[in-house]
Amino acid sequence: MRDNFLWGGAIAAHQVEGAWNVGGKGVSIADVMTAGTKDKARKITDGILPSEYYPNHDGIDFYGHYKEDVKLFAEMGFKCLRTSIAWTRIFPNGDEVEPNEEGLKFYDELFDELLRYGIEPVITLAHFEMPYHLVKEYGGWRNRRLIDFFKRFAITVMERYKDKVKYWLTFNEINNQRILDNPIYSWTNSGIIYTDNETKLETMYQAVHYQFVASAWVVKEGKKINPDFQIGCVLAATPNYPLTSDPADILLAQKEDDQQLFFTDVHVRGHYPKRFVKEWENKGYHLDMTEEDLKILSEGTVDYIGITYYLSNTVSVRPEAKCLNDVLLGNDTLVENPYVQATEWGWSIDPIGLRYYLNLLNNRYELPIFIVENGFGYADTFENGHVYDKERIEYLQQHIAQMKTAIVEDGVDVIGYTVWGCIDPISFTTGEMKKRYGFIYVDRDNQGNGTLKRYKKDSFEWYQQVIKTNGSNI
Ligand code: BG6
Numbered sequence: 235m236r237d238n239f240l241w242g243g244a245i246a247a248h249q250v251e252g253a254w255n256v257g258g259k260g261v262s263i264a265d266v267m268t269a270g271t272k273d274k275a276r277k278i279t280d281g282i283l284p285s286e287y288y289p290n291h292d293g294i295d296f297y298g299h300y301k302e303d304v305k306l307f308a309e310m311g312f313k314c315l316r317t318s319i320a321w322t323r324i325f326p327n328g329d330e331v332e333p334n335e336e337g338l339k340f341y342d343e344l345f346d347e348l349l350r351y352g353i354e355p356v357i358t359l360a361h362f363e364m365p366y367h368l369v370k371e372y373g374g375w376r377n378r379r380l381i382d383f384f385k386r387f388a389i390t391v392m393e394r395y396k397d398k399v400k401y402w403l404t405f406n407e408i409n410n411q412r413i414l415d416n417p418i419y420s421w422t423n424s425g426i427i428y429t430d431n432e433t434k435l436e437t438m439y440q441a442v443h444y445q446f447v448a449s450a451w452v453v454k455e456g457k458k459i460n461p462d463f464q465i466g467c468v469l470a471a472t473p474n475y476p477l478t479s480d481p482a483d484i485l486l487a488q489k490e491d492d493q494q495l496f497f498t499d500v501h502v503r504g505h506y507p508k509r510f511v512k513e514w515e516n517k518g519y520h521l522d523m524t525e526e527d528l529k530i531l532s533e534g535t536v537d538y539i540g541i542t543y544y545l546s547n548t549v550s551v552r553p554e555a556k557c558l559n560d561v562l563l564g565n566d567t568l569v570e571n572p573y574v575q576a577t578e579w580g581w582s583i584d585p586i587g588l589r590y591y592l593n594l595l596n597n598r599y600e601l602p603i604f605i606v607e608n609g610f611g612y613a614d615t616f617e618n619g620h621v622y623d624k625e626r627i628e629y630l631q632q633h634i635a636q637m638k639t640a641i642v643e644d645g646v647d648v649i650g651y652t653v654w655g656c657i658d659p660i661s662f663t664t665g666e667m668k669k670r671y672g673f674i675y676v677d678r679d680n681q682g683n684g685t686l687k688r689y690k691k692d693s694f695e696w697y698q699q700v701i702k703t704n705g706s707n708i
Pocket of ligand 1: 249607661664
């Protein structure tokens with residue numbers, strides 16, 4: 235393992251900060267999402283309704299506790315912290331000309347606090363937090379004008395923090411929106427809710443095209459602000475395995491992977507894969523895509539690939555395969571994999587899949603990879619101020635071991651690893667507090683009750699040792 239390996243943790247503004255209407259912050263798309271559960275989808279409401287509970291409004295009040303929390307991250311020895319800048323703290327509505335100084339100051343203070351402990355901020359520009367106003371007024375990323383609004387936001391923060399932040403990520407899990415049947419993804423990626431009269435896939439490609447252009451432009455302009463910037467993309471990396479050696483299963487798995495890798499293909503190579511252009515032609519799609527757009531794509535390719543890794547999928551056309559009917563992923567070819575276990579939330583546990591996918595990405599792109607999320611969502615039991623989270627330690631241990639093998643034996647260039655939800659956040663997909671990820675327990679429940687007091691879990695000390703020994707104890 236390299237000496238400067240970036241061990242750390244990851245969070246996102248809307249899942250931890252709270253203070254949703256403090257310091258001039260505007261309403262974001264996450265602010266209109268209610269709480270759900272594994273079996274009950276989060277609702278996306280038309281504005282904020284007094285009768286509903288919105289868990290992201292208060293989060294875990296990282297906004298008010300960040301000094302205490304950063305101190306705990308430092309105690310664990312974090313080399314970096316991945317978080318996002320809430321767009322709505324900087325441009326509350328998204329279409330203002332001047333930024334909100336109070337929001338900018340908050341991140342100045344947060345980054346200073348991190349740097350004081352030698353913790354490098356790794357910053358995501360868009361992590362499901364676009365201004366709600368941009369949805370209501372412009373239709374979200376359906377609208378080309380979003381490119382300019384995003385550019386203004388990105389350049390404002392890159393200028394402001396050019397001496398504090400080196401690692402940037404543009405759009406979190408940009409490929410989530412390829413899952414068309416669950417509204418949570420088009421909403422959080424693009425601020426879009428499909429109507430019955432449109433071809434979802436065509437709308438999706440249009441929105442993503444605007445995001446690709448915005449991302450490439452930011453990479454290109456970011457380098458002018460500071461040539462040392464390292465700017466990456468984020469792929470939700472989920473291997474697709476064929477259940478059987480039936481050639482139809484193999485082909486299906488390949489197609490699923492291709493659809494996922496389409497996103498990194500464009501970010502990394504700077505142009506659209508020919509087969510997708512062909513598909514659009516065949517389907518009669520008319521995408522708004524100019525020569526100038528295509529030029530920007532080729533000029534703003536990413537420096538590294540950020541991946542989030544939690545699980546693998548298995549697909550099959552075989553009638554005997556056990557269909558998962560996954561509410562979250564909504565794909566009727568997804569089937570149960572008899573060789574892997576799953577979490578209480580139905581996410582498969584597949585450490586080898588991490589090594590497999592690191593190799594696949596390395597073979598395809600030969601770019602540095604940053605694992606910007608990996609973690610174990612679990613309903614921890616809190617007993618007399620203590621959390622014995624041996625299941626989490628086991629999960630992380632197994633995944634880190636596979637990452638190490640990929641680095642040491644397979645020669646994959648992994649530059650860092652940040653554990654998702656290093657302090658218990660609000661779950662993105664369910665809005666629950668109960669689905670915990672942290673090394674630090676936060677006293678808050680699904681209904682928003684609790685003291686918000688922080689407690690170290692057993693995994694806290696364990697991860698401290700991993701970092702201290704640069705992973706050699708794994
Ligand atoms: C990723 C997101 O999809 O997975 C995070 O980038 C999210 O925002 C994480 O929290 C885990 O998902 P969940 O639904 O368990 O919180």
